[in-house]
Amino acid sequence: MDDIDLEELVASLTLREENQAIKSYQNTVAVSCPACDARFDDLIVCKENPTSLNLSRQLDLCVGSADGQAVIFTHKK
Incomplete structure (x- = not known):
């Protein structure tokens, strides 16, 4: 996976x-996960x-x- 365009992603x-x-964001508009292409639930950006x-x-x-930060896409089971 290439670096993620975080600014574009969090705009949605x-x-x-x-x-x-x-920083934690909720996916309320069914954006697809850049890693697996399935809809994700939350995005967590690790600042530290x-x-x-x-x-x-x-x-x-x-x-x-x-941008040098880990980002985690959660998928509820």
Whole structure:
């Protein structure tokens, strides 16, 4: 997977949370995941390196990079 155009991607998503470590966006318009082409549920941009995520449910994940930051696409099971 090539670097993701994060600016273009987040223009279609809804910002849900931002803190020192992450930015989280919800996919409310059925954008396809750049890694697997399936619709994803949320996009998480890791702003710190390293970053720890506490997941409250089991998810399938696709991972990429944008502007030197890890980006995670979640897919609910």
